[in-house]
Amino acid sequence: MRLANGYSGANHRSVKQSNRAAIFRAIHRMGPIARVDLARETGLNPATVSHIVEELIASGLASETGVRSPQRAGRRPISLEINPTAGFAVGLDLARHTITGALVDLSGVVHARVEEEADSPWREETAVPIGSRVVERLLRPLTSSQRDRVVGVGMGIPGPVSIRTGNYLAPRSFDSWRPVALAAELERRWQLPTFVDNNANTSALAALWFGAGQGTQNFVLLNLGVGVGTGLVLDGDVYRGNHDLAGEAGHLSVDLDGPRCACGNNGCLETYVSVPRVLQAVRSGSRRGRKGRAADVTLPEAVTALHAGDPHVVDVFAHVARHLAAGIVTIIYTLDPELILLGRELSAAGDALVVPVREEVRRRIFPAMRDTVRIEVSNLVDAPTIGAATLALREIFQAPLGARVRRGFS
Ligand SMILES: [Zn+2]
Structure with a gap:
């Protein structure tokens, strides 16, 4: 157990456990990988690496791959990889x-x-x-x-x-x-x-371990569904805050005089960016007097109309993109992440949503951030x-x- 008082030490057993974890994670992330490279990546000495690797192989968590050839030419060192079904x-x-x-x-x-x-x-x-x-x-x-x-x-x-x-x-x-x-x-x-x-x-967490966030220390995932769900990864781990409430970006105000939100704030991001809000706007057709859609229009149908260039639906998504960009700008200025990932239903709009968001964000942030921060659709199915x-x-x-x-x- 790690004490949260800032003075916790490490005994022999926990050092061994954390070295095992470091090696297993390195094999998971970089495998197939040779023992010599594991030693270099983890900073552990080769004897420690060999010992731990033998333990992992014996337990079935890792296995050797590649063959040691008697000839020097074409010789491949034996590499290690995890056994996914362990x-x-x-x-x-x-x-x-x-x-x-x-x-x-x-x-x-x-x-x-x-x-x-x-x-x-x-x-x-x-x-x-x-x-x-x-x-x-x-x-x-x-x-x-x-x-x-x-x-x-x-x-x-x-x-x-x-x-x-x-x-x-x-x-x-x-x-x-x-x-x-x-x-x-x-x-x-x-x-x-x-x-x-x-x-x-x-x-x-899925993006960090298996998706577009792999190898990224700081990123923010925005799930654009019924509301705006936010997952923060800071310094390579999910950040939850003092009450497990960190990252309620759906309630960032993007318009001080905007409509009152159920949370008590005004002009919250998710009062502009959500599936119900998009469908309501697509159906109503009230913006710029455009003709609305049938009351039972679904999001996939709205996205198809967007991709087909339907002017009213394009207008609705442009409105979403502007407000989403305003929220993302605040997130970027607060956290300076490398990557913003967009997931769930509205991200199915793909480039038709992401490209205008990128352009609007670029227009609003420091030049130093402009060329490095990436905004992408989360690519992991079943995330x-x-x-x-x-x-x-x-x-x-x-x-x-x-x-x-x-x-x-x-
Ligand atoms: Zn709110």
Whole structure:
């Protein structure tokens, strides 16, 4: 246990554990990689590297690749890579109308995926049984050997949640349930440690470990869906703040005199940038007197119309882009990130949204930042479920061969 008083030391065992973790993560990130390169990358001496590598191979977490040839010419050193299927975790993404689950391996590859419809608003009587059934459908078909390699379950949920208590940190009218109830049920039923986090944080975690954020120390992921979910990665890890509430960028005011938001602020980013707001504008056609669309127009239909150059829809998305850019400028000036990633439904608009956002942001920030900060669409399909699974998978990366984490919610 690490004490949070600023004076924590490290005993022999924890040094060994952290060296193992460093080597395993280096193999994961850079493999196939030779022992000599591992020593250089980690700064550990070759004997320590060899010893730890042997432990990882013996445990099945890593294996050797490449052959040692007797001839000098064409000789390739034996390299190491992780065994992706040495560990699995279940990731659950609880969205507004669906619960999606995935069985994910150590490389972030989805081996099985299950989706069930859920009612909205959430109620405990439905959220817990549906979530449990999704996990059951993923775990039940596994052989006992596969089942033994499942290390835990991660849940990504919309809205601000405490990762310690598994409860919501702000009242939400559509959520009359406690995520901790599902977490406790899963721990009890499957005897697996279960983790809970906001689904923008899980998406950011997926991008950091397996997506466009790999190798990036500082980036911000904006999930453009029902609201604007924000995942912050600072100094190479998800930043959660004092109350697990860091990164509520959806409530950055982009217009002091804008409409009142449910949070109490005025002109919040998500009152301009959200799927419901876009659909409302596309349907109403009120902007510049353009003709609106049918009341049942869907977002994919709106995006198709955008790409086809429909003037009214182009106008709606230009309005979104301007406000999104204003929010991003504030984020950039606050955090100086290398990368802004856009995810979820509205990012499906692709370049038709991203290019005007980039241009508007470039116009508004310091020249020094202008040419380095990147704004891109998150390229990882299934990021929310993969990221939820990563909440559990990263325990292996933090403590390979370590004791299984204690259960916390049941
Ligand atoms: Zn607000």
